[in-house]
Amino acid sequence: MSDDQTLRPDYGARTTPGLRGNADWWPEQLNLNVLHQKHPGTNPLGDGYVYAEAFAELDVDALTADVDALMTDSQDWWPADWGHYGPFFIRMSWHAAGTYRQTDGRGGGGTGAQRFAPLNSWPDNGNLDKARRLLWPIKQKYGEKISWADLFVFAGNRAMETMGFQTFGFAFGRSDIWAPEDDIYWGPETEWLATTEERYSGTWEDGSRTLDNPLAAVQMGLIYVNPEGPNGVPDAMKSAHDIRETFGRMAMNDRETVALTVGGHTFGKMHGAAPDDVIGTAPEGSQIHDQGFGWANPHETGLGEYTVTSGLEGAWTPTPTQWDNSYLNTIFAHQWELVESPAGAKQWQPVEVKDGYWVPDAHVEGKVTPPTMSTADMAMITDPAYLEISKEFHEHPDRLADEFARAWYKLLHRDMGPKDRYLGPQVPDEVLIWQDPVPEHEGPLVDDAQVAALKQQIADSGLSATQLVATAWASASTYRQTDHRGGANGARIRLEPQAGWDINVRSGVASVISTLEGIKEASDANISLADLIVLGGGVGVEMAAKAAGHDVTVPFHPGRTDATQDMTEVDTFAHLEPRADAFRNYLQKGGGIPSEHLLVDKAFMLNLTAPQMTALIGGMRAIGANAGDETHGLLTDRVGQLTNDFFVNLLDMGTVWEPVGEGDEVFTGKDRATGASKWTATRVDLVFGHNSQLRAIAEEYASSGGERRMIDHFVDGFVRVMEADRFDLHR
Numbered sequence: 001m002s003d004d005q006t007l008r009p010d011y012g013a014r015t016t017p018g019l020r021g022n023a024d025w026w027p028e029q030l031n032l033n034v035l036h037q038k039h040p041g042t043n044p045l046g047d048g049y050v051y052a053e054a055f056a057e058l059d060v061d062a063l064t065a066d067v068d069a070l071m072t073d074s075q076d077w078w079p080a081d082w083g084h085y086g087p088f089f090i091r092m093s094w095h096a097a098g099t100y101r102q103t104d105g106r107g108g109g110g111t112g113a114q115r116f117a118p119l120n121s122w123p124d125n126g127n128l129d130k131a132r133r134l135l136w137p138i139k140q141k142y143g144e145k146i147s148w149a150d151l152f153v154f155a156g157n158r159a160m161e162t163m164g165f166q167t168f169g170f171a172f173g174r175s176d177i178w179a180p181e182d183d184i185y186w187g188p189e190t191e192w193l194a195t196t197e198e199r200y201s202g203t204w205e206d207g208s209r210t211l212d213n214p215l216a217a218v219q220m221g222l223i224y225v226n227p228e229g230p231n232g233v234p235d236a237m238k239s240a241h242d243i244r245e246t247f248g249r250m251a252m253n254d255r256e257t258v259a260l261t262v263g264g265h266t267f268g269k270m271h272g273a274a275p276d277d278v279i280g281t282a283p284e285g286s287q288i289h290d291q292g293f294g295w296a297n298p299h300e301t302g303l304g305e306y307t308v309t310s311g312l313e314g315a316w317t318p319t320p321t322q323w324d325n326s327y328l329n330t331i332f333a334h335q336w337e338l339v340e341s342p343a344g345a346k347q348w349q350p351v352e353v354k355d356g357y358w359v360p361d362a363h364v365e366g367k368v369t370p371p372t373m374s375t376a377d378m379a380m381i382t383d384p385a386y387l388e389i390s391k392e393f394h395e396h397p398d399r400l401a402d403e404f405a406r407a408w409y410k411l412l413h414r415d416m417g418p419k420d421r422y423l424g425p426q427v428p429d430e431v432l433i434w435q436d437p438v439p440e441h442e443g444p445l446v447d448d449a450q451v452a453a454l455k456q457q458i459a460d461s462g463l464s465a466t467q468l469v470a471t472a473w474a475s476a477s478t479y480r481q482t483d484h485r486g487g488a489n490g491a492r493i494r495l496e497p498q499a500g501w502d503i504n505v506r507s508g509v510a511s512v513i514s515t516l517e518g519i520k521e522a523s524d525a526n527i528s529l530a531d532l533i534v535l536g537g538g539v540g541v542e543m544a545a546k547a548a549g550h551d552v553t554v555p556f557h558p559g560r561t562d563a564t565q566d567m568t569e570v571d572t573f574a575h576l577e578p579r580a581d582a583f584r585n586y587l588q589k590g591g592g593i594p595s596e597h598l599l600v601d602k603a604f605m606l607n608l609t610a611p612q613m614t615a616l617i618g619g620m621r622a623i624g625a626n627a628g629d630e631t632h633g634l635l636t637d638r639v640g641q642l643t644n645d646f647f648v649n650l651l652d653m654g655t656v657w658e659p660v661g662e663g664d665e666v667f668t669g670k671d672r673a674t675g676a677s678k679w680t681a682t683r684v685d686l687v688f689g690h691n692s693q694l695r696a697i698a699e700e701y702a703s704s705g706g707e708r709r710m711i712d713h714f715v716d717g718f719v720r721v722m723e724a725d726r727f728d729l730h731r
Contacts, residue, residue: 029691030596030597030600030687030691030694031600032600032610032691032693032694033182033183034182034183034600034601034604035600035603035604035608035609035610035613036610037177037179037181037183038607042178042179043178044178045144049144051144051147051173051175051176052173052423054144054145055145055146055147055150055172055173055423055424057145058142058145058146058172060172060424060425060426063138063142063146063154064158066138066141067138067154067155067158068158068162070085070134070135070138071084071085071086071089071159071162072084072085073085075134077303078130078133078134078303079303079304079363081268081269081320081321081362081363082320082321082360082362084162084163084321085131085134085159086159086160086162086163086267086268086321087159087267087268087269087320087321088130088131088134088268089131089155089156089158089159090156090159090160090264090267090268091128091131091156091268092114092128092131092132092152092155092156093109093152093153093154093155093156093157093159093412094156094223094264094411095114095124095125095128095223096108096109096112096113096114096149096152096153097109097153097411097412097413097414097415098223098224098250098411099113099119099216099217099223100216100250100251100411100414100415100483101214101215101216101249101250102249102250102251102414102483102572102575103213103214103215103216103249103575104214104480104482104575105415105480105482105483105485105575105605106181106184106214106482106483107184107216107415107482108414108415108416108482108483109149109152109153109174109412109415110149110174110415110416110483111149111174111175111176111177111181112147112148112149112152112174112176112177113149113177113180113181114128114132114152115132115148116177116179116180116181117180117284118180118186118221118284120282120283120284121282121283121284121285121294122192122221122222122223122282123192123193123221123222123282124221124222124223124310125223126279126282126295126308126309126310127271127295127307127309129283129292129293129294129295130293131155132148132152133293135151135152135155138151139151146172147174147175147176148176149174149175149176150172150173150174153170153174153412154170154172156412157170157408157412158170159267160267160323160408163267163321163322163323164322164323164324165263165323165401165404165405166401166405167405167408167409168405168406168408168409168428169409169426169427169428170409170412170424170426170427171413171416171419171422171423171424171426171427172422172423172424173416173421173422173423173424174416183601183604185214185215186215186217186220187199187215187217187219187220189219189220191220192220192221193219193220193221193222193226194219194220195219195231196218196219196230196231199211199212199215199218199219199220200212204238204241209241210245211245211246211249215249216246216249216250217246218230218242218246219231224243224246224247224250225239225242225243225246225376226239226242226376227270227310227312227374227375227376227377228312228345228346228347228374228375229346229375229376230242232346234338234346234348234375234378235375236375236378236379236382236383237379237382237383239375239376239378239379240379240382240383240386243257243261243376243379243386244257244383247260250411250414251410251414251434251572252407252410252411254385254386254389255389255403255407256403256406256407256410257386258380258386258389258390258393259393259400259403259404259406259407260404260407260408260411261376261377261380262327262328262380262390262393262400262404263327263400263404263407263408264408265316265317265327265377266316266317266320266323266324266326266327267320267321267323268315268316268320268321269313269314269315269316269320269359269362269372270309270310270312270313270314270315270341270347270372270374271307271308271309271310271312271313272308272309272310272311272312272313272341272342272343272345273299273305273306273307273308273313273342273343274297274299274300274306274308274342274343275299275308275342275343275344276308276311276343276344276345278297278298278299278308279295279296279297279308280294280295280296280297280298281294281295281296282294282295283295295308295309304362304363305361305362305363305364308343310345311341311343311344311345312341312343312345312347312372312374313341313342313343313345313347313372314341314347314349314359314369314370314371314372315359315362315369315371315372316330316371316372316373316377317329317330317359317371318330318356318357318358318359318360318371320359320362323401325394325397325400328390328393328394328400329394330357330371331373331377331380331381331390332381332390332391332394333354333357334350334351334352334353334354334357334371335350335351335352336348336349336350336351336373336378337349337350337351346375347372347373347374347375348372348373348374348375348377348378349370349371349372349373350370350371353370353371357371358370358371359371406432409428410432410434413435414434414483415482415483415484416483416484417435417436417483417484417485417725417727418435418436418437418438418484418725418727419431419435419437420727420728421484421727433567433569434569434572436485436490436563436567436568436569437563437567438489438490438560438561438562438563438567439561439562439563439564439567440561441528441559441560441561442526443526444526445526445558445559446525446526446527446531446558450523450525450527451535451556451558453523453525454519454523454525454527454532454535455535455538455539457519457522457523458516458519458532458535458536458539459539459543461515461516461519462515463512463515463536463540464540464640465539465540465541465543465544465547465623465640466540466544466623466624466625466639466640467508467512467540468512468536468537468539468540468543469537469540469541469544469620469623469625470507470509470512470584470623470625470627471493471507471509471512471513471516471533471536471537472488472533472534472536472537472538472540472722473537473583473584473620473625473721474493474503474504474507474509474584475487475488475491475492475493475509475530475533475534476488476534476537476721476722476724476725477578477581477583477602477606477721478492478493478498478576478578479605479606479721479724479725480576480605480606481604481605481606481607481724482605484725484727485573485576486576486725487724487725487726488530488533488534488560488722488725489530489560489561489725489726490530490560490561490562490563490567490568491528491529491530491533491560491562491563492563492568492573493509493513493533494510494513494529495563495564495565495568496565496568496570497570497573497574497577498573498576498577501577501578502577502588503577503578503581503584503586503627506586506627506628507584507627507628512536513529513533516529516532516533516536517529519532520532527558528560528561528562529562530560530561530562531558531559531560534556534560534722535556535558537554537718537722538554538555538556538718538719538722539554540623541554541623541642541714541715541718542554544622544623544640544641544642545641545642545711547638547640547641547642548622548638548641548642548643548707550642550707550708550711552711552715554715554718554719555719557723557726557729559726559728560726578602579598580595580598580599580602581602581627582595582596582598582599582602582617582684583599583602583616583617583620583625584620584625584626584627585621585626585627585630585632585633585682585684585685586626586627586630587665587682594683595665595682595683595684596683596684596687596691598684599613599617599684599687600613606720606721606724607720607724608717608720608721609717610693610694610697611697611713612713612714612716612717612720613717614688614694614697614698614701614713615701615710615711615713615714615716615717616714616717616718616721617646617684617685617688618644618646618647618688618698618701618710618714619642619646619710619711619714619718621633621634621635621636621646621685622634622636622638622639622641622642622643622644622645622646623639623640623641623642624639624640631680632666632680632681632682632685633646633680633681633682633684633685634679635649635650635669635679635681635685636649642711642714643707644701644702644706644707644710646685647688647698647699647701647702647706647710648702649669649678649679650681650685650686650688650689650698650702651689651695651698651699651702653672654671654672654673655669655670655671655672655678655679656669656670656672657669657670657681657686658670660680664683665682665683666680666681666682667680667681667682667683667685667686668680669681701713
């Protein structure tokens with residue numbers, strides 16, 4: 001292991017090396033950086049740049065031709081195996097998209113994050129810096145018309161097609177980020193490829209071994225599993241356990257898992273032609289003159305036949321640059337024995353190579369090598385379920401081709417959200433359940449007069465501002481920008497699993513939806529329940545503001561439709577259930593993460609700014625939108641009115657706060673002079689007086705003239721949440 005493979009303390013961005021910042025002195029402080037990631041000043045393309053508009057000018061056929069030409073245009077500085085870069089680009093695309101995990105929607109190829117640390121320097125991404133540089137002339141040619149994120153994923157998809165595989169299709173539409181995603185929790189370890197104990201609970205012996213949430217990879221710095229087996233131990237059955245769990249975390253079932261393994265390993269080879277202790281530092285730790293290249297290998301030429309990446313050495317099939325059924329033919333045709341690669345990695349080769357299965361060397365003409373399998377490959381014929389599927393695919397290559405095409409498409413696009421975010425001429429017509437489909441809107445949209453009439457009916461329905469706002473929030477705030485799932489469109493709040501979520505049951509959203517359904521049925525307006533729920537939320541905000549003496553109009557854009565239960569993938573939607581929602585002062589027991597940190601994560605998921613988050617907390621408390629009958633944080637005697645009372649009373653110097661009982665989640669605010677109890681609040685309430693950055697915002701909202709400023713930010717934030725999944729309105 002090279003000297004850069006131990007994680008150093010994160011001192012953040014420092015202009016002076018060794019300078020200690022706030023996070024070093026106070027490591028437990030609340031970090032708001034994630035809410036500032038999309039500051040327009042970070043984007044070199046400018047605040048007005050819209051990727052979808054730039055992409056519309058792209059000649060996709062010309063791009064495809066250039067990518068095709070690159071496949072066999074082998075470069076001396078990094079020569080292509082067998083003269084074809086296809087397998088290399090497949091690995092790059094796979095590793096860009098393969099970080100996705102359905103637990104929190106993080107990871108995936110949708111942002112081009114592989115350009116930045118830590119991904120650009122993960123051990124499992126060894127030498128992919130070269131793949132990205134090979135694509136640079138193409139990116140340079142097309143500029144802003146093609147994002148790095150799209151190019152990384154498109155190159156691998158097209159690579160398969162150049163080697164004879166018919167993919168399911170491809171969608172563009174991924175826009176780039178311009179800074180590392182520092183907020184992603186990749187694991188607790190402080191060393192690359194540390195043993196798995198820190199991220200697992202339970203034991204192998206009793207079958208309880210489980211990967212901690214929200215993680216998907218088995219070790220720090222891996223995309224999926226250790227190919228040599230758990231912790232490098234070549235046990236195929238234990239490897240199968242790891243594979244099943246980690247692929248499951250990435251929304252893949254057993255059939256998809258086998259299809260991806262078989263299909264992906266039909267192409268290319270593994271690289272371990274020299275001892276791995278010769279490998280230099282990863283890109284992020286390289287010298288300035290290396291210009292971002294890492295993993296320098298001084299053994300012989302260090303490339304071509306001497307390349308070291310994973311440490312395993314060899315190709316899976318005798319035809320590594322063409323699509324066929326040779327992977328399964330090879331693995332079933334042989335008896336396998338455990339050997340070591342030149343790098344010392346544990347791998348499997350045939351006891352005796354049968355005729356027709358010798359592999360032409362990738363770089364030395366006339367030389368042949370045995371086919372090679374990893375322990376993870378051996379799991380495909382050792383685990384009973386995987387074995388049965390592998391046999392089926394071996395006997396029915398057409399099924400393998402179809403299921404691999406679909407699984408590969410899902411892998412590349414799972415983090416893109418609904419299909420209406422997809423761009424380009426290669427998007428297939430078929431709509432898939434994991435794309436969270438909703439029906440197309442039919443007929444004319446409601447006009448202004450109809451909206452006004454519906455708003456009056458909602459206001460006269462007997463529903464309170466609290467009920468209307470809380471229900472609209474419950475529907476829309478399921479959205480998470482990490483993979484663009486959830487949101488109000490589809491009105492899935494009335495369907496399983498959302499209808500049964502604890503927070504929705506406690507908040508009584510079912511009775512509100514029932515009343516709104518009655519209004520919908522009685523109206524001749526062409527409006528969906530999804531639209532009506534959002535419209536009702538806006539009515540509630542307007543009612544609460546008017547009660548406080550302010551006239552506001554909450555913008556409303558119709559066009560949502562109502563999904564059916566058959567359109568809803570229940571198992572994966574379960575991951576969207578809020579375990580914590582600070583905006584409704586809701587926290588399920590357990591988890592161990594301070595609730596104020598969960599607040600910031602929720603605000604990030606909803607794409608809110610820090611001022612919007614702060615205004616929404618204060619406004620939701622004033623309106624009384626807590627989950628259930630909880631009264632913590634209602635720092636006002638005018639509940640139901642949209643006021644700045646929360647901030648005024650939180651910052652009141654006549655109040656002192658102290659914990660309730662032995663915990664540190666609930667607090668009592670007492671009169672400083674008399675000791676009489678005045679309020680109760682939670683950590684997510686008090687953080688707006690404790691954290692210096694949030695207090696600065698809270699003080700503005702509590703100052704003279706600040707109430708209107710808070711209301712304006714509240715409305716902006718509320719509409720942003722209501723329209724988070726309206727991809728037809730923004731990209």
